Amino acid sequence: MRPDPLFTPLKVGALELKHRIIMAPMTRMRSAQPGDNPHALNAEYYGQRASEGGLLITEATDISPQAHGYWATPGVYTPAQIAGWRAVSDAVHAKDGFIFMQIWHVGRISHSSLQPGGALPVAPSAVRPAGNHTNASGQPVAFETPRALEQAELGGIVSDFVAAARNAQEAGFDGVEVHGANGYLLDQFLRNGTNKRTDRYGGSIENRARLLLEVVDGVIAALGAQRVGVRLSPWNRFNDMSDSDGAALWDYVAFELNKRELAYLHVVEPRADFTTDLPLDADAPDAAAQFKSVFTGPLISAGGYVADSARAAVADARADAIAFGRPFISNPDLPERMRIGATLAWHERATFYGGDHRGYTDYAALADAGEARGA
Ligand SMILES: Cc1cc2nc3c(=O)[nH]c(=O)nc-3n(C[C@H](O)[C@H](O)[C@H](O)COP(=O)(O)O)c2cc1C
Numbered sequence: 001m002r003p004d005p006l007f008t009p010l011k012v013g014a015l016e017l018k019h020r021i022i023m024a025p026m027t028r029m030r031s032a033q034p035g036d037n038p039h040a041l042n043a044e045y046y047g048q049r050a051s052e053g054g055l056l057i058t059e060a061t062d063i064s065p066q067a068h069g070y071w072a073t074p075g076v077y078t079p080a081q082i083a084g085w086r087a088v089s090d091a092v093h094a095k096d097g098f099i100f101m102q103i104w105h106v107g108r109i110s111h112s113s114l115q116p117g118g119a120l121p122v123a124p125s126a127v128r129p130a131g132n133h134t135n136a137s138g139q140p141v142a143f144e145t146p147r148a149l150e151q152a153e154l155g156g157i158v159s160d161f162v163a164a165a166r167n168a169q170e171a172g173f174d175g176v177e178v179h180g181a182n183g184y185l186l187d188q189f190l191r192n193g194t195n196k197r198t199d200r201y202g203g204s205i206e207n208r209a210r211l212l213l214e215v216v217d218g219v220i221a222a223l224g225a226q227r228v229g230v231r232l233s234p235w236n237r238f239n240d241m242s243d244s245d246g247a248a249l250w251d252y253v254a255f256e257l258n259k260r261e262l263a264y265l266h267v268v269e270p271r272a273d274f275t276t277d278l279p280l281d282a283d284a285p286d287a288a289a290q291f292k293s294v295f296t297g298p299l300i301s302a303g304g305y306v307a308d309s310a311r312a313a314v315a316d317a318r319a320d321a322i323a324f325g326r327p328f329i330s331n332p333d334l335p336e337r338m339r340i341g342a343t344l345a346w347h348e349r350a351t352f353y354g355g356d357h358r359g360y361t362d363y364a365a366l367a368d369a370g371e372a373r374g375a
Pocket of ligand 1: 059231323
């Protein structure tokens with residue numbers, strides 16, 4: 001029998017993965033308050049999803065108080081947060097799994113009620129996102145026009161990413177994923193719908209990519225390239241994003257990242273919109289294919305995969321591994337279910353963000369449900 005492409009080993013930086021089913025980063029807004037501290041419930045959740053030789057990527061984690069954009073998203077900049085994350089990495093390592101921490105700064109996707117001192121959110125330029133956000137009391141509010149960052153502040157943002165990466169390592173993590181995707185700060189710098197700067201960080205593609213690359217280089221200097229991944233969401237319009245020449249932008253970014261010998265590059269396919277459960281957009285560009293033509297290291301693709309399409313993508317070498325989001329919420333033992341071809345449980349959207357163990361740690365594994373295991 002031909003080996004299952006999802007269950008062949010893969011070297012990802014310093015790690016030897018035993019399978020290619022990766023847990024995608026997912027914000028769940030369940031850190032302990034006050035302090036945005038990861039706690040025992042979070043350790044239980046990640047521990048449930050760990051598998052031998054499998055890689056999990058955490059929810060996006062604040063690199064600083066200013067990086068914060070949603071109630072109860074965790075941070076990694078205080079001793080209590082680092083201690084909380086240690087319990088998470090221990091729970092994953094106890095099952096011989098691996099875990100990277102996704103580190104982010106939300107930029108303009110925040111609200112003054114969530115910012116230190118009630119300050120305005122910051123961004124490359126004072127461009128307000130369309131639509132509403134949720135404030136610190138959980139109420140819908142119109143987005144505010146962010147304050148454009150001074151060039152002199154950007155070094156501090158790079159240092160915050162580097163400090164967060166060191167803290168993740170101190171908390172026992174196997175590496176970090178720099179969040180350059182989904183319309184948050186680094187993505188806001190990349191695209192010219194949000195970046196209207198006229199200094200070294202705006203205008204040309206080289207200038208717009210500068211902050212991302214400075215962050216990546218800083219984190220690599222701290223941890224080593226084999227402990228660093230990067231996530232991008234080319235062509236994705238989530239969080240009111242746009243660019244006038246995506247093809248050239250993504251080509252340049254892929255080319256530059258390729259020089260850095262990262263553990264991996266992770267791309268979100270623009271065909272999938274995780275804010276709804278609508279069918280995939282068949283006309284969207286194929287992000288993995290575009291990056292595969294330039295990026296020669298391990299490439300992870302995410303967005304709307306099921307077992308068969310994941311298998312086909314790996315078998316055809318369109319991606320080296322597949323990250324699953326929603327299916328991992330409702331199937332803690334997703335790799336095992338895919339290995340034996342078991343039915344997948346559907347997710348409950350109402351419990352994605354915030355709340356307690358319900359919709360978080362109470363999805364059953366097959367073994368818990370007493371169903372038959374084995375191929
Ligand atoms: C509840 C939820 C929270 C998410 N939070 C993040 C996040 O913190 N960082 C990120 O890069 N992507 C985030 N995503 C996007 C997922 O990582 C993934 O790209 C998306 O869900 C598409 O994959 P899927 O079709 O397998 O769900 C989130 C998705 C969901 C459903």
